Amino acid sequence: MDKHVTLESCSLGEVRTWDYEEIYASLVDPDSGFDEPLLSAAGEEDSSRLPLLLQIAQLLDSEDRETVLTENPPPDFGGGLCLRNPLLRAIETKRSENVRLLLELGADPDGALRETQLFNARLLRRFTTIPYMRGPELWNPPTAEDVGSVPHEFIPLTEDELLKRREEGRVSTFWAEPRKTRIEVPLENGLLNSVVQAWASTAAILNQVRDSGADISHWQGSVAHELLPEEDELSPSALAISTPLHSAIAVDDMEMLQILVERFDVNSRAMVSGSLALTPVQYAVAIGRMEAFRILRAHRDADLNLLTPVSGVDLLHIAVATLGTEILDALADDVPVSKVPATALGHSLLHVACLPYKKQEVQASPKIVESIHDTRNMHWTRFRLPVPDHHRSQQCRDLDDETSRQAVICKNLVEELRPEELQRPDYCGNTPLH
Secondary structure, X not given: OOHHHHHHHOOHHHHOOOOHHHHHHHHHOOOEOOEOHHHHHHOOOOOOHXXXXXXXXXXXXXXXXXXXXXXXXXXXXXXXXXXXXXXXHHHHOOOHHHHHHHHHOOOOOOOOOHHHHHHHHHHHHOEEEOOOOOOEEEOOOOOHHHHOOOOOOOOOOOHHHHHHHHHHOOOEEOOOOOOEOOOOOOHHHHHOOHHHHHOOOOHXXXXXXXXXXXXXXXXXXOOOOOOOOOHHHOOHHHHOOOOHHHHHHHOOOHHHHHHHHHHOOOOOOOHHHHHHOOOHHHHXXXXXXXXXXXXXXHOOOOOOOOOOOOOOOOHHHHHHHOOOHHHHHHOOOOOOHHHOOOOOOOOOHHHHHHOOOOHHHHHHOHHHHHHOXXXXXXXXXOOOOXXXXXXXXXXXXXXXXXXXXXXXXXXXXXXXXXXXXHHOOOOOOOOOOO
């Protein structure tokens, strides 16, 4: 008998007559497409099928039952794969009744096991990628002391370090380590925490998850510290590579964001991400969410002067990098440009304004290739391999609209800053106008 075809018409008594392996297979083996029966049922508007499947799950031993409810990742989890489980599917599809059923029958209220969230945090944020097809290599994130204290305006790098960087030909963003990476996996991997995903769903589902015991501790206290947390002491919320506020900003849900800023620390950030840990207001500026920026900026507890961990990047650095003229105008009275410190790599606001946007601009301009190794792009990609010489154009590119906007910002900064700012060197010895 094909259990996948007849499961819906079976009674629990009939299922009890099956072999154990058949019972397990009825829950996790694909019955159509790539969705397992339990996973598929969790996302259905009609919740009539899910109770039977959950009753069948109760026939399994505790270890197998935990597996089908949490859907532990396969051994090759990562790369193009994502972790999926019934609870996260029900939250994603906004099936409140299914969420209730799953939580009542033992689904982990945090969305995934702590071990899985730890693996996910390492995979997406704390690994570096070595040459293509060789896989990820464990990367121990440096503390602020390793790269220079964040408040300092300049950190001296050794000639050997500079020489190695030039020889490798790597082009990286100014706000993250040269090998810092986000492996390109589906968006769902950034939402393994049920609370983070719930805020991109509905407030009612969030309340269900929270009332079931989901951990929210990391987003409620002050997280303005600069050092990275100890991994073995991290709670599920501290392991999340996003926060509820970031989730609401990402989906542009301003009504939800208004609720969130009163429930969570408005400056909360995913410290496990190291230098990629942006505050909500920094994130809003980085992805161009102007309304979110206004809401966060107006909050009584918002700290617009927080620097990113390790790299020491300020909100205005991000605004300049994205050519956010409207945001720069809005912040003119709050954060004078003359008071903004240089980053840990010695980049002043004027340095950032003068940087090329992406590596293609570096490749297209032979003079840039010789000495510039940073871009102002606020995105990050998996591989930053050396650019072969034969791929580099001998022609410098023409000016375009974005370059014109960049020139305007540079001009305004030059007029506002002291003359000595024009001679400030970054870690490569480059002045802003180099």
